[in-house]
Amino acid sequence: MTTALITHPACLGHDAGGWHPECPDRLRVVLRALEAETFAPLLREAAPLATHEQLSRVHPVSYVDAILAIRPAADELVQIDGDTALSEGTPAAILHAAGGAVLAVDAVLDGWARTAFAAIRPPGHHAEPDRAMGFCFFNNAAVAAVHAQVRWGLDRVAVLDFDVHHGNGTQAAFAPHPSLFYGSTHQHPCYPGTGSVRDRGVAGNIVNAPLAPGSGSASFRAAWAERILPPLRAFDPELIIISAGFDAHKADPLAELLLETEDFAWITREILELADAACRGRVVSVLEGGYDLTALAASAAVHVRELMRL
Numbered sequence: 422m423t424t425a426l427i428t429h430p431a432c433l434g435h436d437a438g439g440w441h442p443e444c445p446d447r448l449r450v451v452l453r454a455l456e457a458e459t460f461a462p463l464l465r466e467a468a469p470l471a472t473h474e475q476l477s478r479v480h481p482v483s484y485v486d487a488i489l490a491i492r493p494a495a496d497e498l499v500q501i502d503g504d505t506a507l508s509e510g511t512p513a514a515i516l517h518a519a520g521g522a523v524l525a526v527d528a529v530l531d532g533w534a535r536t537a538f539a540a541i542r543p544p545g546h547h548a549e550p551d552r553a554m555g556f557c558f559f560n561n562a563a564v565a566a567v568h569a570q571v572r573w574g575l576d577r578v579a580v581l582d583f584d585v586h587h588g589n590g591t592q593a594a595f596a597p598h599p600s601l602f603y604g605s606t607h608q609h610p611c612y613p614g615t616g617s618v619r620d621r622g623v624a625g626n627i628v629n630a631p632l633a634p635g636s637g638s639a640s641f642r643a644a645w646a647e648r649i650l651p652p653l654r655a656f657d658p659e660l661i662i663i664s665a666g667f668d669a670h671k672a673d674p675l676a677e678l679l680l681e682t683e684d685f686a687w688i689t690r691e692i693l694e695l696a697d698a699a700c701r702g703r704v705v706s707v708l709e710g711g712y713d714l715t716a717l718a719a720s721a722a723v724h725v726r727e728l729m730r731l
């Protein structure tokens with residue numbers, strides 16, 4: 422069995438403005454890196470559109486309708502907040518992004534791939550059930566997790582988030598549901614300011630490990646090994662979804678967590694090892710942040726190499 426790579430050209434069509442760090446080139450450099458010979462065995466599939474039903478399992482129908490009703494004209498930007506805006510191509514991008522995360526789950530649970538990487542944008546982990554923010558509109562990882570429960574009948578699904586920012590949206594969606602686990606390392610203080618260790622969810626199903634600016638590799642690895650993976654093991658997930666943001670890299674302009682490229686290989690191996698024991702290696706990864714184009718491409722490449730078990 423192999424690894425699926427799921428993407429869609431429509432994800433390049435979301436453009437929040439020429440200055441914006443969450444730019445189409447992010448996805449272009451990731452896909453270019455995955456064109457190397459090493460990645461020839463990837464099963465390449467086009468991300469479908471997410472359905473209204475899939476989105477409304479996480480987001481209220483009124484919110485889904487309100488977001489999808491925004492139809493910017495060519496060269497128009499509709500601002501949601503200071504750094505979250507829709508362009509003409511955004512409606513298609515956000516539907517294919519969430520649909521890509523859903524297809525990644527289907528690939529792994531249907532068994533035609535052992536692992537899957539959804540190379541999609543815009544990211545999703547800041548999108549709360551009823552609020553777009555932080556470059557995010559629909560919560561791709563959360564929609565995928567609940568899809569795994571509803572479509573495939575799984576009881577326990579985990580989202581693990583190593584993006585440098587806290588996934589406030591995923592936490593908000595998961596906190597009331599003991600069948601959904603959310604574990605995150607993130608820089609604190611940093612945007613969006615959430616992610617306290619005191620947030621535990623209804624059943625200890627939220628595990629936050631905030632890290633101070635400048636923490637570096639050793640602190641990152643210790644946080645996962647000692648604080649997040651043990652309760653995840655106890656949760657006994659049937660599927661793990663990674664919110665794979667690469668903006669904790671030392672070259673990233675948006676934060677100062679100072680990770681090396683190799684740290685993303687390490688955490689991927691750790692997650693796969695736990696998944697081998699808990700859930701037959703079933704791991705889905707969904708692209709979140711990462712804003713230094715060179716570091717993003719290199720980090721995503723080592724992450725996918727590990728997903729392929731090369």
Ligand SMILES: [Zn+2]
Nearest residue numbers: 584586668710
């Ligand atoms: Zn981020």
